[in-house]
Amino acid sequence: MSDNGQRPKNNLIILQRGEPVLAQVANPVTDINSEQIKQLITDLKITVAEAKGVGIAAPQVGESLRLFLMCSAPSERYPDAPLLPISVIINPEIRSTSEQQALGWEGCLSVKGKRALVARYTSIDVSYLDEAGTKHNKTLTNFLARIFQHELDHLDGITFIERLNNENDAIDEQQWRETYLT
Numbered sequence: 001m002s003d004n005g006q007r008p009k010n011n012l013i014i015l016q017r018g019e020p021v022l023a024q025v026a027n028p029v030t031d032i033n034s035e036q037i038k039q040l041i042t043d044l045k046i047t048v049a050e051a052k053g054v055g056i057a058a059p060q061v062g063e064s065l066r067l068f069l070m071c072s073a074p075s076e077r078y079p080d081a082p083l084l085p086i087s088v089i090i091n092p093e094i095r096s097t098s099e100q101q102a103l104g105w106e107g108c109l110s111v112k113g114k115r116a117l118v119a120r121y122t123s124i125d126v127s128y129l130d131e132a133g134t135k136h137n138k139t140l141t142n143f144l145a146r147i148f149q150h151e152l153d154h155l156d157g158i159t160f161i162e163r164l165n166n167e168n169d170a171i172d173e174q175q176w177r178e179t180y181l182t
């Protein structure tokens with residue numbers, strides 16, 4: 001604990017699917033420079049690193065705000081992920097998409113122990129604000145486009161399970177590991 005009125009850095013609890021906040025449409029961030037948002041970004045960075053995720057959205061820690069982090073790096077679960085610095089994505093929009101979609105394996109910190117093949121657009125034009133409030137317009141492709149679409153879904157109350165034709169198309173992580181990791 002600190003006695004200067006600031007919260008200590010936190011590894012936040014990641015909520016699991018079924019929590020109402022994960023099914024809500026999140027609110028736009030109105031004051032990027034507020035202490036609340038700065039603290040949330042700090043806490044999310046710690047939390048996603050501890051969880052070894054490639055992304056995390058504010059609703060996953062109970063904050064119904066349009067903010068997520070992308071932190072792509074190769075890992076056991078995502079061996080082909082590009083290594084990139086962590087990105088803070090605020091009030092994101094997808095401005096246009098490719099016609100083409102591709103299937104790829106996804107998991108989610110809020111759907112523990114499950115993986116599924118999910119169809120996502122292979123290329124998307126996006127806009128968002130970073131943590132300094134600077135606006136970015138970018139084209140994202142492949143894995144980064146996939147992370148962006150997965151995390152943006154969280155801001156609209158959707159987990160990857162809702163993207164499946166059948167909930168049973170999700171398989172146990174252990175089964176996935178044995179089948180697809182050599």
Ligand SMILES: [Zn+2]
Binds near residue numbers: 108109110150154
């Ligand atoms: Zn997720």
